[in-house]
Amino acid sequence: xxxxxxxxxxxxxxxxxxxxxxxxxxxxxxxxxxxxxxxxxxxxxxxxxxxxxxxxxxxxxxxxxxxxxxxxxxxxxxxxxxxxxxxxxxxxxxxxxxxxxxxxxxxxxxxxxxxxxxxxxxxxxxxxxxxxxxxxxxxxxxxxxxxxxxxxxxxxxxxxxxxxxxxxxxxxxxxxxxxxxxxxxxxxxxxxxxxxxxxxxxxxxxxxxxxxxxxxxxxxxxxxxxxxxxxxxxxxxxxxxxxxxxxxxxxxxxxxxxxxxxxxxxxxxxxxxxxxxxxxxxxxxxxxxxxxxxxxxxxxxxxxxxxx
Amino acid sequence: xxxxxxxxxxxxxxxxxxxxxxxxxxxxxxxxxxxxxxxxxxxxxxxxxxxxxxxxxxxxxxxxxxxxxxxxxxxxxxxxxxxxxxxxxxxxxxxxxxxxxxxxxxxxxxxxxxxxxxxxxxxxxxxxxxxxxxxxxxxxxxxxxxxxxxxxxxxxxxxxxxxxxxxxxxxxxxxxxxxxxxxxxxxxxxxxxxxxxxxxxxxxxxxxxxxxxxxxxxxxxxxxxxxxxxxxxxxxxxxxxxxxxxxxxxxxxxxxxxxxxxxxxxxxxxxxxxxxxxxxxxxxxxxxxxxxxxxxxxxxxxxxxxx
Numbered sequence: 001x002x003x004x005x006x007x008x009x010x011x012x013x014x015x016x017x018x019x020x021x022x023x024x025x026x027x028x029x030x031x032x033x034x035x036x037x038x039x040x041x042x043x044x045x046x047x048x049x050x051x052x053x054x055x056x057x058x059x060x061x062x063x064x065x066x067x068x069x070x071x072x073x074x075x076x077x078x079x080x081x082x083x084x085x086x087x088x089x090x091x092x093x094x095x096x097x098x099x100x101x102x103x104x105x106x107x108x109x110x111x112x113x114x115x116x117x118x119x120x121x122x123x124x125x126x127x128x129x130x131x132x133x134x135x136x137x138x139x140x141x142x143x144x145x146x147x148x149x150x151x152x153x154x155x156x157x158x159x160x161x162x163x164x165x166x167x168x169x170x171x172x173x174x175x176x177x178x179x180x181x182x183x184x185x186x187x188x189x190x191x192x193x194x195x196x197x198x199x200x201x202x203x204x205x206x207x208x209x210x211x212x213x214x215x216x217x218x219x220x221x222x223x224x225x226x227x228x229x230x231x232x233x234x235x236x237x238x239x240x241x242x243x244x245x246x247x248x249x250x251x252x253x254x255x256x257x258x259x260x261x262x263x264x265x266x267x268x269x270x271x272x273x274x275x276x277x278x279x280x281x282x283x284x285x286x287x288x289x290x291x292x293x294x295x296x297x298x299x300x301x302x303x304x305x306x307x308x
Numbered sequence: 309x310x311x312x313x314x315x316x317x318x319x320x321x322x323x324x325x326x327x328x329x330x331x332x333x334x335x336x337x338x339x340x341x342x343x344x345x346x347x348x349x350x351x352x353x354x355x356x357x358x359x360x361x362x363x364x365x366x367x368x369x370x371x372x373x374x375x376x377x378x379x380x381x382x383x384x385x386x387x388x389x390x391x392x393x394x395x396x397x398x399x400x401x402x403x404x405x406x407x408x409x410x411x412x413x414x415x416x417x418x419x420x421x422x423x424x425x426x427x428x429x430x431x432x433x434x435x436x437x438x439x440x441x442x443x444x445x446x447x448x449x450x451x452x453x454x455x456x457x458x459x460x461x462x463x464x465x466x467x468x469x470x471x472x473x474x475x476x477x478x479x480x481x482x483x484x485x486x487x488x489x490x491x492x493x494x495x496x497x498x499x500x501x502x503x504x505x506x507x508x509x510x511x512x513x514x515x516x517x518x519x520x521x522x523x524x525x526x527x528x529x530x531x532x533x534x535x536x537x538x539x540x541x542x543x544x545x546x547x548x549x550x551x552x553x554x555x556x557x558x559x560x561x562x563x564x565x566x567x568x569x570x571x572x573x574x575x576x577x578x579x580x581x582x583x584x585x586x587x588x589x590x591x592x593x594x595x596x597x598x599x600x601x602x603x604x605x606x607x608x609x610x611x612x613x614x615x
Contacts, residue, residue, distance in 0.1 A: 025450050063403050065372005065481035066505070095482040096371055096513035106512075142516045142523070144484050146332050147453035175372040175481045176402040178451045199373070202581040206445060207403030214448045237543035244577040271551045275508040 023151065027186055028217045046159040048189045050117070053165040054088070056304050057188060058223065062197040063211030064204050065175035068228035068264070069197050071274055073172040074102045075290075078279035079297040081127040085167035088120060090157060091133035092184055093174035094150060095143050100135040104277025111136045116162040125282060130166070132157055147179050154183040175207070177214045185218040192304050193221035195261065198252060199229045200244040205252050212256055223261075223303045225253040226296060230263035233288060240265060259303060262296045264289055330457065332484075334492055335523035346495075353465040355495050357424075361472045363498040363610040366490060366526070370517035372481030374505045375534035375570070378580060379602075380478035381409045381434075383501070385585035386603040388433030392473040395427050397463060398438035399490055400480040401456060402449050407440040411583025417441055423468035432588055437467055453485045460489040474610070483516050491524040498610050499529040501602070504558065506536055506569075507551040511558040518562050529567075529609045531559040532602055536569035567605055568598050 021027055021035045022044075051057070060076070062069045070093070077087045091099040100106040100121075109121040111132065120130035134143060134153070145153065163169070171188070174180050185191070194215040198208035208225070215222050227249025231240045246263075253260035267289045273280040281290045328334060328345035345351070358364070367383070369376040380396055387394045398406040407416070410430045418441045419426045427435035439459070443449065451459065469475065477494065480486050491497065500521045504514040514531070521528055533555030537548045549572050559566040570576070576595055579586040587596045587603075 023452075025452050025455060028450070066374055067372075095484055096516065098509050098512070101509050101512065140512075142483055142519050144332050144335070144488050144520070146330075146485055146488075149332060150484075177448050178402055178456070179453065179485070182450045182452075201577050203405055203408050204373075206405065206408065209445065210403050210448050213446060214450070217448060232547070232549055234540040234543060234545065234547060236540060236545040236547070239540070239542045241541050243538065243549060243572050243574055245574070245581060266549055268547070271507055271549070275551050275554075 022186075023148075025182075027182070028219075043155050043159040044187065044189070047155070047187065050159060050161060050163055051169070051189055054163055054169045055167050056192045057169040057171070057190065058192055058300070058304065059171040059173055059184065059188075059194045059220075060197060061173040061181060061194050061211045061215065062175060062208060063177060064198070064207035067197050067199045067204065067208075070098045070102060070172050071270075072195075072197050072226060072228060072264075073170050074099060075279045075281045075293050076297055076300070077129055077168070077170045078125075078127065078281045079294050080168050081129050082281065083297070086128060086165065087168045087170065088130040088132070088163060088166050090169060090171045091131070091135065092154065092157075092171055092180050094134040094145060094153060094180070095174065097133045097135035099131060099133045099172060100139075101277060102274055102279065103129075103131055105131065106135060106277070107139050109136055114162060117160040118156070119162055125278065127282070130163070132161060150179045151183050154180070154187055158187055177210050181211070181214060185215065185220060191220050193223035195223050195300065196225045197228055198225060198249045200227060200242075200246050200248045202245070202248055205248050208249070208252055209256070212252075212258065222256070222258045223300060224259040225249050226261045227263040229266055231265040233265050233267045235268040259299070261299050261303075262292055264292055264296070329492070330454070332488070334488065335520065350461050350465055351493065351495065354461070354493060357465050357467070358469070358475070358495065361469055361475045363473065363613075364475045364477070364494055364496065365529070365606060365610070366477045366479055366494070366497055366500045367503065368479050368487065368500050368517045368521070369481065369503045370483055370513035371504070371510050374503050374510065376480075376503055377405045377409055377478050378534070378576065379501065379503050379532060380476050381406060381580075382585045382587045382599050383603060383606065384434040384474075384476055385410075385432040386587040386599055387474050387606075389588055390603070393471060394433070394474045394476065395435035395437065395469055395472055397475060397477045398436065398440065399460065399477055399486045401439045401451055401459060401486070402480070404438045404440035406478055407436055407438050409580050409583060410434060410436060410585065412436065412441065414445065421468060424466040425463075426468055432585060435469075437463055456485045457489050460486070460493055464493055483520050487517070487520060491520070491526060497524075497526045498613050499606070500526050501529050501606065502531045502564070503534055504531060504555045505550055506533055506548060506554050508554040511554050514555070514558060515562060518564060527609070527613070528564045530565035530602070530605055531555060532567050533569045535572040538571045538573055565605070567602050570595055570598050
């Protein structure tokens with residue numbers, strides 16, 4: 001069978017199909033090759049142009065909330081930046097954006113409009129990272145946006161930002177497998193892959209599993225799974241103990257046949273640095289968690305470069 | 309109730325199509341027209357269907373992974389233990405965890421009867437309605453707003469709840485689709501329980517949920533701080549895994565009751581993995597004692613609200 005040809009599993013014409021692929025819940029299920037025209041329609045041509053000079057694009061997803069997607073995004077970005085890369089962080093969590101706080105720029109910086117579109121905020125750490133987030137537009141307001149608005153915002157953040165030349169774009173996704181995750185996977189041109197962040201309990205693996213399956217469904221490569229909150233290192237005696245049963249992340253990686261990128265324990269300095277607004281890999285480079293974060297960054301880079 | 313409010317802006321906007329049921333700005337809108345929405349269409353069916361439900365409690369967090377489902381499950385099991393009739397409506401469509409946390413077998417499915425969907429009865433005396441009882445574990449849901457709204461309407465209007473003392477709605481992270489839907493379509497919510505974690509960075513989101521309940525005129529029962537202090541098993545030094553105390557500070561600033569801290573522990577985690585709510589499994593533990601305080605507060609709030 002020719003690579004472009006696929007078995008027809010059902011007739012594509014549906015009563016409900018209005019050929020507005022950009023707004024279809026079943027985009028990833030649909031077999032109609034015309035759906036790819038969506039990239040040529042509307043603003044997608046712009047997104048391709050604006051993002052042409054970004055070398056690698058990675059999304060951090062989790063399915064479940066509060067597993068540390070933002071913490072991982074921020075520290076992964078910082079780890080890459082410390083390796084001399086030019087990194088941009090795109091915060092796709094519109095309702096509860098925490099990225100600006102973790103970089104210590106909440107309420108201090110704002111996004112601006114320039115001649116070439118939105119100008120991302122810069123970090124204040126001297127690492128030359130760019131940050132794009134809803135929290136830099138509405139720092140304190142409640143955001144209630146339904147699907148259409150979310151899609152429009154995703155489009156705006158992809159197609160109307162002056163990214164310039166970058167090595168990495170790291171996208172932090174909110175929990176869930178619907179609106180935001182789906183919009184982004186549908187719209188972002190040439191994504192390198194997704195990373196799933198999970199926590200150790202068995203009960204959390206269902207959400208992580210669904211998020212990973214969504215990426216596969218969208219035709220994205222799953223670069224690997226990270227198990228966060230895997231144990232706690234006591235700040236007093238330095239010993240590690242578990243507060244959640246370990247190994248759920250590794251088990252899931254084996255089950256789904258994807259790479260296990262590593263586990264990250266918690267440490268008092270990690271929590272403190274998140275609240276204070278300096279990524280821990282930068283503030284406490286000697287910390288064992290920072291060490292593990294850097295290892296994960298290296299493994300991830302390996303996995304991304306493998307594709308080429 | 310008087311409808312007099314300060315006119316913040318002119319009600320007529322370009323975008324207004326008078327479809328209040330599908331409006332993002334519903335809670336901000338000052339137009340009296342929105343009150344008519346309550347008398348039309350599906351809301352009538354929902355009111356009729358929920359006539360036999362005494363109290364409705366929503367569990368909100370705004371942030372993900374703070375323990376909303378854990379709180380909902382233990383609140384449910386605890387109330388059931390005290391002889392109340394309880395059902396949990398799981399609003400988390402994408403990745404429903406409530407059935408797992410109550411030990412519902414993987415192949416259990418919702419059934420439909422003469423009067424609509426029949427909630428699944430668990431061994432803890434709690435009934436459950438969840439998409440986890442409809443879909444398999446490898447099926448991924450991609451629902452945009454309209455579909456989620458339809459699902460919420462369906463689960464409120466077409467489920468045969470029977471006579472209930474408490475209906476607990478477990479709401480997913482975020483302040484948009486699911487949160488707005490349930491606050492809009494669930495009539496006369498008795499109260500909202502807010503759950504947060506101790507870190508400062510999480511409070512912004514928790515605050516936003518308090519604002520949204522205010523906009524929706526739902527009283528806040530209180531704030532619970534989950535994943536709080538514990539002690540090191542080796543050196544017995546008191547440690548706070550994710551910072552400390554920001555939940556209490558936040559609730560003080562917002563002027564809502566602080567109900568207490570649930571310490572982070574292996575026991576809580578294991579009880580959820582095993583599908584056995586800790587209030588029922590380990591009634592003597594510190595966690596369960598705190599949970600019982602929360603349950604007392606919920607009962608007190610609900611019973612006083614009826615007077």
